[in-house]
Amino acid sequence: MLAAERHEVLLERLARDGKLVAKLLASELGISEDTIRRDLRDLAAAGLCQRVYGGALPVSPAIGDxxxxxxxxxxxxxxxxxxxxxxxxxxxxxxxxxxxxxxxxxxxxxxxxxxxxxxxxxxxxxxxxxxxxxxxxxxxxxxxxxxxxxxxxxxxxxxxxxxxxxxxxxxxxxxxxxxxxxxxxxxxxxxxxxxxxxxxxxxxxxxxxxxxxxxxxxxxxxxxxxxxxxxxxxxxxxxxxxxxxxxxxxx
The missing domain is CATH 3.40.50.10470 (Translation initiation factor eif-2b; domain 2)
Incomplete structure (x- = not known):
C-alpha cells in the first residue's frame, strides 16, 4: 500500500472512530508501527490530526487565527x-x-x-x-x-x-x-x-x-x-x- 493510500485510510478511520491507535492499525494493515507513526507524523504536519501517545485524535478547527x-x-x-x-x-x-x-x-x-x-x-x-x-x-x-x-x-x-x-x-x-x-x-x-x-x-x-x-x-x-x-x-x-x-x- 502506497503512503498516499495509507493516509487516506487513516483519515477515513479517524473520521469514523474519532481516534487512531497505532498498534491496532499496524496489525490490521499488516505494516510496522514505525510506518504508522511516520504516517501520523506526516498527517500531523499537514494539520490533519493531533498526535497523542499511542496514536492520534482529530485536530481542533479552533486553532486557526x-x-x-x-x-x-x-x-x-x-x-x-x-x-x-x-x-x-x-x-x-x-x-x-x-x-x-x-x-x-x-x-x-x-x-x-x-x-x-x-x-x-x-x-x-x-x-x-x-x-x-x-x-x-x-x-x-x-x-x-x-x-x-x-x-x-x-x-x-x-x-x-x-x-x-x-x-x-x-x-x-x-x-x-x-x-x-x-x-x-x-x-x-x-x-x-x-x-x-x-x-x-x-x-x-x-x-x-x-x-x-x-x-x-x-x-x-x-x-x-x-x-x-x-x-x-x-x-x-x-x-x-x-x-x-x-x-x-x-x-
Whole structure:
C-alpha cells in the first residue's frame, strides 16, 4: 500500500472512530508501527490530526487565527454563549476567558446586569464598555495575538489577587482521554492560573471542539464543574464524557 493510500485510510478511520491507535492499525494493515507513526507524523504536519501517545485524535478547527474562528459554527457558539450568560448572577464576580465564544457571551449579557468581570482579553474588556453596570478589570501582560489575550509571567502574577465566583473557560479541544487542551503552552498556563482563582469553572465548548485535541493540556475534566455545549447529549463523545461522570449543559 502506497503512503498516499495509507493516509487516506487513516483519515477515513479517524473520521469514523474519532481516534487512531497505532498498534491496532499496524496489525490490521499488516505494516510496522514505525510506518504508522511516520504516517501520523506526516498527517500531523499537514494539520490533519493531533498526535497523542499511542496514536492520534482529530485536530481542533479552533486553532486557526482569530478572524477565521469567528465564522466557525457561529450559531452553535451563540447558543453556548446564551447558556453560559445565564450562569452569571447579579452581584457576582466572573472571570471571562478570551476567544470568539466568550465574545458571544458578552453579547448575550442583559444590559441591566450588575456584576464584576475580570478578563485578560482587551477585546472582551472593550465589548463590555456598553454595559453600564458591569465593573471591568483588565489583566495585562504579553499579548498573545492568536486569541487576543494577555499571557506570560506578568499576567499570571496579576491573576493571583483575583477571587471569583465563576470562570468561563475557552479551550480548543475537549476529549475524554486528553481532557481540556489548547494549542499554546503560555495560554494553557494562563487558563490554569485563572481557573485556580474561581470557585467554579465551566468550559465553553461548541460542538467542533468536542472530541478534538490540541497540543497542550489545560486542565483535566475532573477540575471543571461542567461543559457547556451545543453538541447533543447522545453524541458518542458526550455519552462517553457523561458516562465518566462529567456534567454537560446542553445549549
Amino acid at each position: 482569530y478572524t477565521a474562528r469567528q465564522s466557525i459554527n457561529a450559531d452553535g457558539k451563540r447558543r453556548v454563549a446564551r447558556a453560559a450568560a445565564s450562569l452569571i448572577t447579579p452581584g457576582s464576580t466572573v472571570i471571562l476567558d478570551g476567544g470568539t465564544t466568550t465574545l458571544a457571551v458578552v453579547a448575550a449579557l442583559p444590559q441591566h446586569l450588575r456584576a464584576t468581570i475580570v478578563t485578560h482579553s482587551p477585546t472582551i474588556a472593550s465589548a463590555l464598555i456598553d454595559h453600564p453596570h458591569v465593573e471591568v478589570y483588565l489583566i495585562g501582560g504579553r499579548l498573545f495575538k492568536h486569541s487576543a489575550v494577555a499571557c506570560g509571567a506578568a499576567a499570571v502574577e496579576a491573576a493571583q489577587v483575583v477571587n471569583a465566583d465563576l470562570f468561563l473557560l475557552g479551550v480548543t479541544g475537549v476529549h475524554p482521554e486528553t481532557g481540556l487542551t489548547t494549542d499554546d503552552s503560555d495560554e494553557a498556563a494562563m487558563k490554569r492560573a485563572l481557573a485556580a482563582r474561581a470557585a467554579d469553572t465551566y468550559v465553553l465548548a461548541s460542538s467542533e471542539k468536542i472530541g478534538a485535541a490540541s497540543r497542550f493540556s489545560v486542565l483535566p475534566l475532573a477540575k471543571v464543574a461542567g461543559i457547556i455545549t451545543d453538541a447533543t447529549a447522545d453524541s458518542p463523545v458526550m455519552r462517553q464524557l457523561t458516562g465518566l461522570g462529567h456534567h454537560g449543559i446542553y445549549a
